[in-house]
Amino acid sequence: MINPANKNLSLVRQCRLLSISRSGWYYESKGENPLNLTLMRLIDEQFLKTPYYGSRQMARHLIRSGYRVGRKHVQ
Template identity: 45%
Template sequence: MIDREHALPVVQQARLVGIARSSAYYEPQPVSRTDLQLMRRMDELHLEFPFAGARMLARLLRREGNKVGRRQWAR
């Protein structure tokens, strides 16, 4: 899609494709194994307690020894 070796500048290539220039430079970061395990546990807790809000779910995770705030949970 965006070719950095092309004679046309990246800015113009991004404009022609219809994406933001910052998207052309974005490189995704891999998610750590511990974050994946934490997300899996968050999903399990959410299925177990569908009525629970972010604060309650964060509290449950902290009781299990995970360091997580409600804002991280809400994300």
């Protein structure tokens, strides 16, 4: 919706009309870390087998699988 080449409305004015910050216009999302994607996949697979695992048991499972994670990261 924002056209930076517009000569009648500045970029600042266009952002203000749309109620977004200028930094929000320039922000580019980095996406998810590949390690986190792997961990989430492993957690999902294990959760389907053992839905009663909590964060502590899931962290222990990942540690046994060779990943260095803590309970807070699993939560």
